[in-house]
Amino acid sequence: SSGPTFYGKRGELESINEDVQAMSSCCEDMSSRLKAAKEQTQDLIVKTTKLQAENQRLEMKAQVADAFIAKFQLTPDEMNLLRGTKDEPITEDFFKALGRVKQIHDDVKILLRTNQQRAGLEIMEQMALLQETSYERLYRWTQNECRTLTQESCDISPVLAQAMEALQDRPVLYKYTLDEFGTARRSAVVRGFIDALTRGGLGGTPRPIEMHSHDPLRYVGDMLAWLHQATASEKEHLEAMLKLVTIQGVEENIQEVVGHITEGVCRPLKVRIEQVIVAEPGAVLLYKISNLLKFYHHTISGIVGNSAATLLTTIEEMHLLSKKIFFNSLSLHASKLMDKVSSITSPVSFLLLLFAFQ
Structure with missing residues (x-):
């Protein structure tokens, strides 16, 4: 009676054993798969770490390249x-x-x-x-x-001043630019002087200078006053254009260019003053004209220095000519007085008579 029970339990044990073996095989398989997966994952992590390091290195190179380009390009x-x-x-x-x-x-x-x-x-x-x-x-x-700066009123733009500041690094271009400016302004000053002589200001005010040619002292004084004002204005224009220039010799540059600009009016000025002086308006007027020329020579040389040689030389020549003709006129008057009053012995009386004659 115990036989079937024994064999029945044995069958159950064998079945359990088979199940355990199957489970063991499954676990071993899973363990093998996990081990393989772990090995693959570890290899992937290593590769990922290498790629991240390479990426960081490339980013650093890109930053260095960007910084290099920003600094040197x-x-x-x-x-x-x-x-x-x-x-x-x-x-x-x-x-x-x-x-x-x-x-x-x-x-x-x-x-x-x-x-x-x-x-x-x-x-x-x-x-x-x-x-x-x-x-x-x-x-x-x-x-x-x-x-383009050929108008009587000259407006120096800030950009032009910056351009001269930059060109000082190229002395040849800097010098050529100053020559170009001087040529343009010389034409403007000559045209302005001729207009002042013959046409006057806008609307006829002030009146043309040559309208006063019958008054020698005023005629000469008006011409020299106009030239004095023009010389000061041209110096201001150059100072505005070169205000940012830092090289040595800027003041000499200004004086040289102003001398070139005003040189153009020397001939028309000389011709007119010579006409006044040679006409011999009288010893007193010649004396006043001589002093007027001396005054403006000193005043203009104070503005531009002695580098404006042509203009100052012209005024000095006219001053010497007026003095020469003044003394010639004085000598002629003295000779006439000596002929009329040969008995005069007192120098004081002679001088009083001389000025009375004038």
Whole structure:
């Protein structure tokens, strides 16, 4: 009676054993899979870590490259400002870009002391070429600006003053620009002087100077007064244009250019004063004209110095001529008095008679 029960339990145990073995096999399989997955995951983590490190290295390189470009290269807008076309006006942004070029040209010398000498030389050459292009464009613009300053009233723009400040780094272009300005202003001053002589001011006020040619002292005085005012104005124009220039010799430049500007009026001035003096208006008037010429010679030389040689020489020549004719006239009057009053022995009486004759 116990047989079936025994065999029944044995069957159950075998079934359980099979289930346990199956579970064991499943666990072993799962363990193998987990181990393989762990190995793959670890390899993936290693690769991911390497990629992250590479990414950080590349980002750092990109930052360094961006910083290098920002320090040693111009932006496209800055390049366009410097190159531009001849019809485009010069603005303050142009000078900012030009300052960047100069700064890069100076900073790139640092690269020449490192292992980046090739890059430094290439950048230096690029900036040097860009500088020359920029200065050439600036010179052409400044030259055209000076050529337009032919009106009697001259307005110096702040941009023109900045242009002269920049051009001082190129002495040849700086000198040519001053010559261009002097030529334009010389024509304006000559035209203004002739207009003042023959046409007068706007609306007839003041009246033409030559309307007073019958009054020698006023005629000469009005011409010299106009010239004195014009000389002072031209010096002010040059001071405004060169106010930002820091090189040595600026004052000498101003005096030289003012001398060139006023040289154009020397001939018409000399011809008219000579006509007055040679006409011998009388010893007293000649004496007054001589003193007037001496006064304006001193006054104008105080404005522009002795570099305005042509103008000052002309006034000095007229002063000497007036003195010469004055003494000739005085000598002639003295001779006439001596003929009429040969018995005069007192110098005081002679002088009193001389001035009475005048």
